[in-house]
Amino acid sequence: MHHYLMSGFIFALGLIFGSFANVLIVRLPKKKSVIKPGSQCPLCHHKLSWRENIPVFSFFLLKGKCRSCKKKINLRYPMVEILTSVLFLAVYQKNGFEALLFIRDLPFVVLLVAITFIDLEHRIIPDSLSLGGLVLGLVTSWFVEDLGTLNALYGAGLGFLVFYGLAWIYEKMTGKMGLGGGDIKLLAMLGSFLGPLGVVQILFISSVTGSLVGICLGIIQKEKNIMKTSIPYGPFLVIGALFYYLLGYRIWFPFMTPI
Ligand SMILES: [Zn+2]
Incomplete structure:
Protein backbone atom coordinates (compact mmCIF):
# COMPACT_ATOMS: atom_id res chain seq x y z
CA MET A 1 0.00 0.00 0.00
CA HIS A 2 1.13 3.55 -0.67
CA HIS A 3 3.12 4.99 2.22
CA TYR A 4 0.94 8.10 2.65
CA LEU A 5 -2.23 6.05 2.55
CA MET A 6 -0.78 3.73 5.19
CA SER A 7 0.23 6.68 7.37
CA GLY A 8 -3.32 8.01 7.10
CA PHE A 9 -4.67 4.62 8.15
CA ILE A 10 -2.31 4.45 11.15
CA PHE A 11 -3.26 8.01 12.15
CA ALA A 12 -7.00 7.21 11.99
CA LEU A 13 -6.36 4.03 13.97
CA GLY A 14 -4.55 6.19 16.54
CA LEU A 15 -7.64 8.39 16.93
CA ILE A 16 -9.85 5.34 17.53
CA PHE A 17 -7.43 3.82 20.05
CA GLY A 18 -6.94 7.24 21.62
CA SER A 19 -10.68 7.29 22.13
CA PHE A 20 -10.40 3.89 23.82
CA ALA A 21 -7.54 5.25 25.98
CA ASN A 22 -9.98 7.97 27.10
CA VAL A 23 -12.43 5.29 28.18
CA LEU A 24 -9.66 3.57 30.18
CA ILE A 25 -8.64 6.90 31.75
CA VAL A 26 -12.17 7.73 32.87
CA ARG A 27 -13.39 4.29 33.93
CA LEU A 28 -10.47 2.26 35.31
CA PRO A 29 -9.89 4.50 38.38
CA LYS A 30 -13.60 4.16 39.16
CA LYS A 31 -13.39 0.39 38.69
CA LYS A 32 -16.09 0.52 36.02
CA SER A 33 -16.36 -1.76 33.00
CA VAL A 34 -14.49 -0.41 29.99
CA ILE A 35 -16.82 -2.22 27.60
CA LYS A 36 -20.33 -1.45 28.82
CA PRO A 37 -22.20 0.88 28.76
CA GLY A 38 -21.40 2.85 25.57
CA SER A 39 -19.89 6.32 25.63
CA GLN A 40 -21.75 8.95 27.60
CA CYS A 41 -21.25 12.46 28.95
CA PRO A 42 -19.45 12.04 32.32
CA LEU A 43 -21.48 14.92 33.78
CA CYS A 44 -25.10 14.30 32.73
CA HIS A 45 -24.74 10.68 31.47
CA HIS A 46 -26.36 11.61 28.17
CA LYS A 47 -25.66 8.71 25.79
CA LEU A 48 -23.55 9.77 22.83
CA SER A 49 -24.83 9.16 19.30
CA TRP A 50 -22.24 8.05 16.76
CA ARG A 51 -22.01 11.63 15.49
CA GLU A 52 -21.09 12.84 18.98
CA ASN A 53 -18.59 10.04 19.37
CA ILE A 54 -16.15 10.59 16.49
CA PRO A 55 -12.64 11.18 17.89
CA VAL A 56 -11.49 14.84 17.76
CA PHE A 57 -14.04 15.83 15.07
CA SER A 58 -17.05 15.59 17.38
CA PHE A 59 -15.30 17.82 19.90
CA PHE A 60 -15.10 20.60 17.30
CA LEU A 61 -18.52 19.81 15.85
CA LEU A 62 -20.03 20.24 19.33
CA LYS A 63 -17.84 23.32 19.95
CA GLY A 64 -16.43 21.62 23.03
CA LYS A 65 -19.79 21.36 24.82
CA CYS A 66 -22.08 18.45 25.66
CA ARG A 67 -25.16 18.58 23.41
CA SER A 68 -27.43 17.71 26.32
CA CYS A 69 -26.16 19.59 29.40
CA LYS A 70 -24.08 22.23 27.53
CA LYS A 71 -21.23 21.80 30.01
CA LYS A 72 -17.68 21.99 28.68
CA ILE A 73 -16.11 18.75 27.47
CA ASN A 74 -12.70 18.16 29.03
CA LEU A 75 -9.97 19.22 26.58
CA ARG A 76 -8.18 16.05 27.61
CA TYR A 77 -10.38 13.98 25.27
CA PRO A 78 -9.18 15.43 21.95
CA MET A 79 -5.65 15.86 23.38
CA VAL A 80 -5.36 12.17 24.25
CA GLU A 81 -6.72 11.19 20.83
CA ILE A 82 -4.28 13.40 18.91
CA LEU A 83 -1.35 12.38 21.14
CA THR A 84 -2.11 8.69 20.57
CA SER A 85 -2.27 9.24 16.80
CA VAL A 86 1.03 11.12 16.73
CA LEU A 87 2.72 8.37 18.76
CA PHE A 88 1.18 5.68 16.52
CA LEU A 89 2.68 7.46 13.49
CA ALA A 90 6.07 7.74 15.18
CA VAL A 91 6.08 4.02 16.01
CA TYR A 92 5.02 3.18 12.46
CA GLN A 93 7.80 5.36 11.03
CA LYS A 94 10.30 3.57 13.24
CA ASN A 95 9.18 -0.03 12.77
CA GLY A 96 7.44 -0.06 9.41
CA PHE A 97 4.37 -2.13 8.69
CA GLU A 98 4.57 -5.49 10.44
CA ALA A 99 2.32 -7.81 12.38
CA LEU A 100 4.06 -7.00 15.68
CA LEU A 101 2.88 -3.42 15.32
CA PHE A 102 -0.66 -4.52 16.10
CA ILE A 103 -0.06 -7.06 18.85
CA ARG A 104 2.81 -5.29 20.62
CA ASP A 105 3.92 -1.79 19.68
CA LEU A 106 0.62 0.03 19.26
CA PRO A 107 -0.98 -1.56 22.37
CA PHE A 108 2.20 -0.50 24.24
CA VAL A 109 1.52 3.12 23.20
CA VAL A 110 -2.13 2.93 24.33
CA LEU A 111 -1.02 1.59 27.72
CA LEU A 112 1.55 4.38 28.13
CA VAL A 113 -0.95 7.11 27.25
CA ALA A 114 -3.63 5.74 29.59
CA ILE A 115 -1.15 5.24 32.46
CA THR A 116 0.19 8.80 32.09
CA PHE A 117 -3.17 10.52 32.30
CA ILE A 118 -4.54 8.30 35.08
CA ASP A 119 -1.41 8.90 37.18
CA LEU A 120 -1.57 12.67 36.55
CA GLU A 121 -5.17 12.87 37.66
CA HIS A 122 -5.52 10.16 40.33
CA ARG A 123 -1.94 9.40 41.43
ZN1 LIG B 1 -23.67 16.29 29.40
Whole structure:
Protein backbone atom coordinates (compact mmCIF):
# COMPACT_ATOMS: atom_id res chain seq x y z
CA MET A 1 0.00 0.00 0.00
CA HIS A 2 1.13 3.55 -0.67
CA HIS A 3 3.12 4.99 2.22
CA TYR A 4 0.94 8.10 2.65
CA LEU A 5 -2.23 6.05 2.55
CA MET A 6 -0.78 3.73 5.19
CA SER A 7 0.23 6.68 7.37
CA GLY A 8 -3.32 8.01 7.10
CA PHE A 9 -4.67 4.62 8.15
CA ILE A 10 -2.31 4.45 11.15
CA PHE A 11 -3.26 8.01 12.15
CA ALA A 12 -7.00 7.21 11.99
CA LEU A 13 -6.36 4.03 13.97
CA GLY A 14 -4.55 6.19 16.54
CA LEU A 15 -7.64 8.39 16.93
CA ILE A 16 -9.85 5.34 17.53
CA PHE A 17 -7.43 3.82 20.05
CA GLY A 18 -6.94 7.24 21.62
CA SER A 19 -10.68 7.29 22.13
CA PHE A 20 -10.40 3.89 23.82
CA ALA A 21 -7.54 5.25 25.98
CA ASN A 22 -9.98 7.97 27.10
CA VAL A 23 -12.43 5.29 28.18
CA LEU A 24 -9.66 3.57 30.18
CA ILE A 25 -8.64 6.90 31.75
CA VAL A 26 -12.17 7.73 32.87
CA ARG A 27 -13.39 4.29 33.93
CA LEU A 28 -10.47 2.26 35.31
CA PRO A 29 -9.89 4.50 38.38
CA LYS A 30 -13.60 4.16 39.16
CA LYS A 31 -13.39 0.39 38.69
CA LYS A 32 -16.09 0.52 36.02
CA SER A 33 -16.36 -1.76 33.00
CA VAL A 34 -14.49 -0.41 29.99
CA ILE A 35 -16.82 -2.22 27.60
CA LYS A 36 -20.33 -1.45 28.82
CA PRO A 37 -22.20 0.88 28.76
CA GLY A 38 -21.40 2.85 25.57
CA SER A 39 -19.89 6.32 25.63
CA GLN A 40 -21.75 8.95 27.60
CA CYS A 41 -21.25 12.46 28.95
CA PRO A 42 -19.45 12.04 32.32
CA LEU A 43 -21.48 14.92 33.78
CA CYS A 44 -25.10 14.30 32.73
CA HIS A 45 -24.74 10.68 31.47
CA HIS A 46 -26.36 11.61 28.17
CA LYS A 47 -25.66 8.71 25.79
CA LEU A 48 -23.55 9.77 22.83
CA SER A 49 -24.83 9.16 19.30
CA TRP A 50 -22.24 8.05 16.76
CA ARG A 51 -22.01 11.63 15.49
CA GLU A 52 -21.09 12.84 18.98
CA ASN A 53 -18.59 10.04 19.37
CA ILE A 54 -16.15 10.59 16.49
CA PRO A 55 -12.64 11.18 17.89
CA VAL A 56 -11.49 14.84 17.76
CA PHE A 57 -14.04 15.83 15.07
CA SER A 58 -17.05 15.59 17.38
CA PHE A 59 -15.30 17.82 19.90
CA PHE A 60 -15.10 20.60 17.30
CA LEU A 61 -18.52 19.81 15.85
CA LEU A 62 -20.03 20.24 19.33
CA LYS A 63 -17.84 23.32 19.95
CA GLY A 64 -16.43 21.62 23.03
CA LYS A 65 -19.79 21.36 24.82
CA CYS A 66 -22.08 18.45 25.66
CA ARG A 67 -25.16 18.58 23.41
CA SER A 68 -27.43 17.71 26.32
CA CYS A 69 -26.16 19.59 29.40
CA LYS A 70 -24.08 22.23 27.53
CA LYS A 71 -21.23 21.80 30.01
CA LYS A 72 -17.68 21.99 28.68
CA ILE A 73 -16.11 18.75 27.47
CA ASN A 74 -12.70 18.16 29.03
CA LEU A 75 -9.97 19.22 26.58
CA ARG A 76 -8.18 16.05 27.61
CA TYR A 77 -10.38 13.98 25.27
CA PRO A 78 -9.18 15.43 21.95
CA MET A 79 -5.65 15.86 23.38
CA VAL A 80 -5.36 12.17 24.25
CA GLU A 81 -6.72 11.19 20.83
CA ILE A 82 -4.28 13.40 18.91
CA LEU A 83 -1.35 12.38 21.14
CA THR A 84 -2.11 8.69 20.57
CA SER A 85 -2.27 9.24 16.80
CA VAL A 86 1.03 11.12 16.73
CA LEU A 87 2.72 8.37 18.76
CA PHE A 88 1.18 5.68 16.52
CA LEU A 89 2.68 7.46 13.49
CA ALA A 90 6.07 7.74 15.18
CA VAL A 91 6.08 4.02 16.01
CA TYR A 92 5.02 3.18 12.46
CA GLN A 93 7.80 5.36 11.03
CA LYS A 94 10.30 3.57 13.24
CA ASN A 95 9.18 -0.03 12.77
CA GLY A 96 7.44 -0.06 9.41
CA PHE A 97 4.37 -2.13 8.69
CA GLU A 98 4.57 -5.49 10.44
CA ALA A 99 2.32 -7.81 12.38
CA LEU A 100 4.06 -7.00 15.68
CA LEU A 101 2.88 -3.42 15.32
CA PHE A 102 -0.66 -4.52 16.10
CA ILE A 103 -0.06 -7.06 18.85
CA ARG A 104 2.81 -5.29 20.62
CA ASP A 105 3.92 -1.79 19.68
CA LEU A 106 0.62 0.03 19.26
CA PRO A 107 -0.98 -1.56 22.37
CA PHE A 108 2.20 -0.50 24.24
CA VAL A 109 1.52 3.12 23.20
CA VAL A 110 -2.13 2.93 24.33
CA LEU A 111 -1.02 1.59 27.72
CA LEU A 112 1.55 4.38 28.13
CA VAL A 113 -0.95 7.11 27.25
CA ALA A 114 -3.63 5.74 29.59
CA ILE A 115 -1.15 5.24 32.46
CA THR A 116 0.19 8.80 32.09
CA PHE A 117 -3.17 10.52 32.30
CA ILE A 118 -4.54 8.30 35.08
CA ASP A 119 -1.41 8.90 37.18
CA LEU A 120 -1.57 12.67 36.55
CA GLU A 121 -5.17 12.87 37.66
CA HIS A 122 -5.52 10.16 40.33
CA ARG A 123 -1.94 9.40 41.43
CA ILE A 124 -2.48 5.71 40.82
CA ILE A 125 -1.43 3.26 38.13
CA PRO A 126 -4.04 0.49 37.76
CA ASP A 127 -2.55 -3.03 37.99
CA SER A 128 -4.66 -4.07 35.02
CA LEU A 129 -2.54 -1.73 32.87
CA SER A 130 0.93 -2.22 34.43
CA LEU A 131 0.74 -5.96 35.14
CA GLY A 132 -1.31 -6.58 31.99
CA GLY A 133 1.37 -4.70 30.07
CA LEU A 134 4.10 -6.72 31.77
CA VAL A 135 2.51 -9.94 30.54
CA LEU A 136 2.07 -8.53 27.02
CA GLY A 137 5.71 -7.36 26.98
CA LEU A 138 7.04 -10.75 28.10
CA VAL A 139 4.86 -12.83 25.79
CA THR A 140 5.51 -10.76 22.65
CA SER A 141 9.25 -10.37 23.34
CA TRP A 142 9.62 -13.87 21.91
CA PHE A 143 9.04 -12.38 18.44
CA VAL A 144 11.40 -9.41 18.79
CA GLU A 145 14.75 -10.41 17.36
CA ASP A 146 16.96 -7.77 18.99
CA LEU A 147 15.33 -8.21 22.40
CA GLY A 148 14.27 -11.80 23.07
CA THR A 149 12.44 -13.22 26.06
CA LEU A 150 15.53 -13.52 28.28
CA ASN A 151 16.31 -9.81 27.92
CA ALA A 152 12.68 -8.96 28.53
CA LEU A 153 12.82 -10.97 31.77
CA TYR A 154 16.08 -9.29 32.79
CA GLY A 155 14.51 -5.91 32.01
CA ALA A 156 11.41 -6.61 34.05
CA GLY A 157 13.47 -8.02 36.95
CA LEU A 158 15.89 -5.10 36.91
CA GLY A 159 13.02 -2.60 36.75
CA PHE A 160 11.36 -4.22 39.71
CA LEU A 161 14.52 -4.59 41.81
CA VAL A 162 15.99 -1.14 41.14
CA PHE A 163 12.83 0.67 42.03
CA TYR A 164 12.07 -1.59 44.96
CA GLY A 165 15.55 -0.82 46.28
CA LEU A 166 15.17 2.92 45.73
CA ALA A 167 11.79 2.92 47.45
CA TRP A 168 13.29 1.03 50.41
CA ILE A 169 16.24 3.44 50.74
CA TYR A 170 13.98 6.48 50.40
CA GLU A 171 11.68 5.16 53.10
CA LYS A 172 14.59 4.40 55.44
CA MET A 173 16.04 7.88 54.93
CA THR A 174 12.89 9.97 55.15
CA GLY A 175 10.54 7.72 57.07
CA LYS A 176 7.80 8.11 54.46
CA MET A 177 6.75 6.48 51.26
CA GLY A 178 7.94 8.45 48.25
CA LEU A 179 7.87 6.02 45.39
CA GLY A 180 4.57 4.26 44.92
CA GLY A 181 4.09 0.55 44.34
CA GLY A 182 2.48 1.53 41.04
CA ASP A 183 5.79 2.98 39.84
CA ILE A 184 7.60 -0.28 40.64
CA LYS A 185 5.15 -2.32 38.56
CA LEU A 186 5.27 0.26 35.77
CA LEU A 187 9.07 0.11 35.56
CA ALA A 188 8.92 -3.70 35.52
CA MET A 189 6.46 -3.46 32.62
CA LEU A 190 8.68 -0.98 30.76
CA GLY A 191 11.63 -3.31 31.34
CA SER A 192 9.71 -6.20 29.79
CA PHE A 193 9.28 -4.12 26.62
CA LEU A 194 12.64 -2.37 26.48
CA GLY A 195 15.12 -4.66 28.25
CA PRO A 196 17.68 -3.88 30.98
CA LEU A 197 19.48 -1.17 28.99
CA GLY A 198 16.10 0.49 28.50
CA VAL A 199 15.50 0.46 32.26
CA VAL A 200 18.84 2.15 32.97
CA GLN A 201 18.13 4.92 30.48
CA ILE A 202 14.51 5.34 31.58
CA LEU A 203 15.75 5.88 35.14
CA PHE A 204 18.25 8.47 33.94
CA ILE A 205 15.86 10.41 31.69
CA SER A 206 12.94 10.25 34.13
CA SER A 207 14.99 11.44 37.10
CA VAL A 208 16.42 14.38 35.12
CA THR A 209 13.08 15.48 33.61
CA GLY A 210 11.22 14.77 36.86
CA SER A 211 13.66 16.86 38.92
CA LEU A 212 13.52 19.76 36.46
CA VAL A 213 9.72 19.82 36.43
CA GLY A 214 9.63 19.37 40.22
CA ILE A 215 11.97 22.33 40.77
CA CYS A 216 10.01 24.52 38.32
CA LEU A 217 6.71 23.64 40.01
CA GLY A 218 8.28 24.27 43.42
CA ILE A 219 9.35 27.75 42.31
CA ILE A 220 5.95 28.52 40.78
CA GLN A 221 4.10 27.31 43.87
CA LYS A 222 6.62 29.11 46.13
CA GLU A 223 7.17 25.90 48.08
CA LYS A 224 9.91 26.59 50.63
CA ASN A 225 11.26 23.08 50.65
CA ILE A 226 11.56 22.16 46.99
CA MET A 227 12.02 18.48 47.87
CA LYS A 228 8.49 18.49 49.24
CA THR A 229 6.83 19.34 45.92
CA SER A 230 4.84 16.24 45.17
CA ILE A 231 4.37 15.13 41.58
CA PRO A 232 3.48 11.71 40.21
CA TYR A 233 6.54 9.90 38.86
CA GLY A 234 4.75 7.62 36.37
CA PRO A 235 4.50 10.21 33.57
CA PHE A 236 8.27 10.77 33.71
CA LEU A 237 8.94 7.04 33.48
CA VAL A 238 6.71 7.06 30.40
CA ILE A 239 8.61 10.03 28.91
CA GLY A 240 11.86 8.16 29.49
CA ALA A 241 10.45 5.00 27.91
CA LEU A 242 9.17 6.83 24.82
CA PHE A 243 12.42 8.70 24.45
CA TYR A 244 14.42 5.49 24.55
CA TYR A 245 11.95 3.52 22.47
CA LEU A 246 11.57 6.07 19.66
CA LEU A 247 15.02 7.66 19.58
CA GLY A 248 17.04 4.71 20.76
CA TYR A 249 20.22 3.99 22.64
CA ARG A 250 22.47 5.82 20.18
CA ILE A 251 22.05 9.21 21.76
CA TRP A 252 23.39 8.01 25.12
CA PHE A 253 25.68 5.14 24.31
CA PRO A 254 26.93 5.75 20.78
CA PHE A 255 29.36 2.84 20.84
CA MET A 256 27.09 0.16 22.23
CA THR A 257 25.24 -2.44 20.22
CA PRO A 258 21.45 -2.51 20.55
CA ILE A 259 20.03 -4.03 23.76
ZN1 LIG B 1 -23.67 16.29 29.40
